[in-house]
């Protein structure tokens with residue numbers, strides 16, 4: 001169903017690797033809602049993934065950019081405004097990567113070169129994206145910028161490893177930069193804290209199957225899917241949420257406010 005929530009709006013969507021990606025679903029929904037946008041990803045992910053297929057479906061162009069490279073980001077923002085014919089209204093940062101997670105390095109035994117790389121890709125890149133947009137005055141007033149986070153920023157999930165610290169950093173950047181973006185350009189900045197979701201990045205976390213099943217049983221509404229996340233993101237890009245900013249917003253079926261659920265208790269009750 002379409003409500004034309006993004007009619008006439010222009011955007012940049014980072015992080016669509018394949019059809020499971022949250023960014024992929026968001027691009028599909030943004031297109032259905034009448035938005036025009038540029039798709040971007042790291043060059044290697046463009047080669048490995050299926051972004052060209054998404055570009056075809058949504059009538060979008062793809063501009064490669066490593067989100068850790070200021071030059072790439074500057075080029076991306078300039079070209080996007082040329083292609084779309086004006087300033088930007090919405091931006092999705094849907095990027096995350098930890099080499100420690102990928103290579104099975106334990107949190108208490110980190111390779112710090114990998115830690116730094118992960119922080120650069122997963123958190124500092126969000127600052128770089130916003131600084132590039134801010135300095136080139138590329139955002140329209142009442143525009144909206146969203147990044148995706150996870151609750152390991154607030155609570156302990158041991159296998160989430162150094163990504164927990166990266167998400168805490170990411171959420172802090174949203175608040176800190178969001179202040180200046182709001183004050184100076186009337187642009188809002190938020191993070192959505194999403195349920196565990198079966199994607200390439202998500203499934204890379206050790207014990208992911210247990211993780212996602214536990215969250216499902218703990219949440220009164222069950223886990224939020226990638227399409228649920230896409231829909232929520234669209235509302236934040238729309239004009240219906242104009243004064244929501246500096247927030248970390250949970251899209252998690254209620255998980256974050258639960259202590260325990262009947263379904264989880266069941267596993268621990270002595271059945272004799």
Ligand SMILES: NC(=O)c1ccc[n+]([C@@H]2O[C@H](COP(=O)([O-])OP(=O)(O)OC[C@H]3O[C@@H](n4cnc5c(N)ncnc54)[C@H](O)[C@@H]3O)[C@@H](O)[C@H]2O)c1
Pocket residue numbers: 014015016017018020021022023041042045065066067068093094095096097121148149150193194195196197198199200201202203
């Ligand atoms: N899947 C989950 O369980 C879950 C839960 C909460 C939050 N998130 C977050 O959602 C976001 C999207 O992840 P996803 O689950 O859709 O997985 P995904 O693997 O489909 O997307 C991650 C994206 O990051 C991109 N990326 C990596 N390095 C990059 C770089 N240097 N420059 C530009 N792009 C780069 C990848 O190419 C990929 O497209 C991430 O921030 C992730 O941490 C995911």
